[in-house]
Amino acid sequence: MVDERTFPKALASLDGIFAHLESFYRSELIDARTSLSLSLVVEEIFTNLVRYNTVSRNPIVLRIEREGDQVRLELVDHDVDRFDPSTLPEVNVDAPMAERKPGGLGLHLVRAIVDHISFEYENRVMRIAVVKNLERGHV
Amino acid sequence: MFEMTRGDDGTIRLRGRLDAAQVELHAAEFERIAGSSVLDFSELEYISSAGLGVLFATHRRLTDAGGGLTIVNLRPYIRELFGIAGFDRIFAID
Numbered sequence: 421m422v423d424e425r426t427f428p429k430a431l432a433s434l435d436g437i438f439a440h441l442e443s444f445y446r447s448e449l450i451d452a453r454t455s456l457s458l459s460l461v462v463e464e465i466f467t468n469l470v471r472y473n474t475v476s477r478n479p480i481v482l483r484i485e486r487e488g489d490q491v492r493l494e495l496v497d498h499d500v501d502r503f504d505p506s507t508l509p510e511v512n513v514d515a516p517m518a519e520r521k522p523g524g525l526g527l528h529l530v531r532a533i534v535d536h537i538s539f540e541y542e543n544r545v546m547r548i549a550v551v552k553n554l555e556r557g558h559v
Numbered sequence: 560m561f562e563m564t565r566g567d568d569g570t571i572r573l574r575g576r577l578d579a580a581q582v583e584l585h586a587a588e589f590e591r592i593a594g595s596s597v598l599d600f601s602e603l604e605y606i607s608s609a610g611l612g613v614l615f616a617t618h619r620r621l622t623d624a625g626g627g628l629t630i631v632n633l634r635p636y637i638r639e640l641f642g643i644a645g646f647d648r649i650f651a652i653d
Contacts, residue, residue, distance in 0.1 A: 513645030
């Protein structure tokens with residue numbers, strides 16, 4: 421069953437989002453390590469929507485669902501301009517400190533954690549969906 | 560919740576969850592860190608890219624001034640995140 425909630429488009433929503441996710445982890449017996457990873461993924465995507473999709477202040481929809489050994493997360497942002505994070509340049513994590521540039525690290529972490537990520541944009545609605553396999557043995 | 564406290568030996572202990580909202584609330588505390596400082600992560604439960612970002616900015620500011628951050632007692636999960644971010648090659652980690 422898909423659990424769907426909406427949260428105001430503001431960083432102050434993070435506490436409520438984490439509390440909601442913790443309830444899901446408990447009900448689905450998600451282990452602590454995977455829970456940290458899923459919370460990180462949701463935070464990174466949510467904060468990107470807050471910071472970069474600034475045209476509207478509509479609440480953001482968070483859907484979360486467990487299907488067997490997978491957790492599927494989807495965040496939906498309404499009435500926004502097209503913004504495709506997948507087109508952002510990769511972060512060079514091997515660069516020395518003096519050459520590191522701000523930005524992009526959140527998406528880099530998300531890509532490292534999840535098993536699948538997709539972006540859809542249609543009728544001014546943006547959907548970012550990720551899938552995390554629960555049996556995966558790392559972050 | 561997140562908090563930073565300085566011990567008698569000067570070590571700065573981070574406790575709780577360093578997410579994007581907490582980074583905004585505590586940005587001024589990071590800006591007050593000076594010189595060569597030790598951050599104890601033993602009670603840091605969670606960190607996101609926003610938290611990593613403020614650590615990086617602080618470390619670069621201190622390094623430019625001849626100091627820097629040393630991080631101790633990372634939990635395994637956060638140590639892995641440091642590795643994914645390439646921070647294990649930037650920070651001094653004990």
